[in-house]
Amino acid sequence: MADPRHFLDLDRLETPVLRGILTSAAGFKRANAAGERLQPLKGKMLAMIFERPSTRTRVSFEVGMRQLGGEVIVLESHGTQLGRGETIGDTARVLSRYVDAIMLRTSDHEKLTELASHATVPVINGLTSRSHPCQLMADILTYEERRGPITGKSVAWAGDVNNMTYTWIQAAARFGFDLKVACPNPLEPPKPLLDWARKNGGKVEVLHELDAAVRGADCVVTDTWVSMGQTPDAHRLKKFQPFRVDARAMALAKPDAVFMHCLPAHRDDEVTGDVLDGPQSVVWDEAENRLHAQKGILDWCLQ
Numbered sequence: 001m002a003d004p005r006h007f008l009d010l011d012r013l014e015t016p017v018l019r020g021i022l023t024s025a026a027g028f029k030r031a032n033a034a035g036e037r038l039q040p041l042k043g044k045m046l047a048m049i050f051e052r053p054s055t056r057t058r059v060s061f062e063v064g065m066r067q068l069g070g071e072v073i074v075l076e077s078h079g080t081q082l083g084r085g086e087t088i089g090d091t092a093r094v095l096s097r098y099v100d101a102i103m104l105r106t107s108d109h110e111k112l113t114e115l116a117s118h119a120t121v122p123v124i125n126g127l128t129s130r131s132h133p134c135q136l137m138a139d140i141l142t143y144e145e146r147r148g149p150i151t152g153k154s155v156a157w158a159g160d161v162n163n164m165t166y167t168w169i170q171a172a173a174r175f176g177f178d179l180k181v182a183c184p185n186p187l188e189p190p191k192p193l194l195d196w197a198r199k200n201g202g203k204v205e206v207l208h209e210l211d212a213a214v215r216g217a218d219c220v221v222t223d224t225w226v227s228m229g230q231t232p233d234a235h236r237l238k239k240f241q242p243f244r245v246d247a248r249a250m251a252l253a254k255p256d257a258v259f260m261h262c263l264p265a266h267r268d269d270e271v272t273g274d275v276l277d278g279p280q281s282v283v284w285d286e287a288e289n290r291l292h293a294q295k296g297i298l299d300w301c302l303q
């Protein structure tokens, strides 16, 4: 039997596969807008395991799966034997006998890879503390709808170094854009990740200053300063203040630059309300595109 098509991380999938998924996502979006009911996943069942909260991921996967003709089962880990200590490997073996694909949101990236190594059906990363590839697929779809190919463009990341930063770094290599990461000293993305991205053609620079990163950028991205599972720490938060994306920072970017955020946002922490709600913000399209991008992912996984 062929290995299942897991969607775990952008660095595990080659650019043509990711591009194919995006093309298919755009097709699903067009079909939806035209009122066509494409149902390639009729009779398929997706299990979603949530060990962390979610609004967008949960709703967009459920709606997407149903629109494509499939069904979903949502498992909150505290309500399953997983929450009582049944191993992830045993859970993977059992769920693989019932469902056609499994999506996991967890803080522990190793749980995801462990699940995938024991599952005989595709496993999808619905966010770990290390990456959020479904979000990045929606983000690339959004950028390209608005501004055309992202290849060769310049993206500025501002703020924390977290799962979204790591995934943008992987995306820089896979989609061929320049990425400037602006974060407080002494934060740094992990060296192996930077080495991998650079070896694979990603032009990634790390700066400890916001202005130099956003100057001339085609796209400015940020995310919360306190990710799920972290405890807010006043001393740490103070260091992020100079990295807030405000109108002044956006004015340094190209006049047609877009502002992106995976959401949920903390208004007036990492981004001011006027930028989030302003004309350059594409955050609601990003949220919508989770639905379309994940249809592309589900269809690829279940083909």
Ligand code: CP
Binding pocket: 053, 054, 055, 056, 057, 058, 127, 135, 262, 263, 264
């Ligand atoms: N962006 C994102 O993954 O949102 P949720 O946490 O609401 O799923």
Ligand code: NVA
Binding pocket: 127, 129, 132, 162, 163, 164, 223, 224, 226, 227, 228, 262, 263, 264
């Ligand atoms: N970095 C954020 C992303 C939320 C979608 C977190 O992990 O909480």
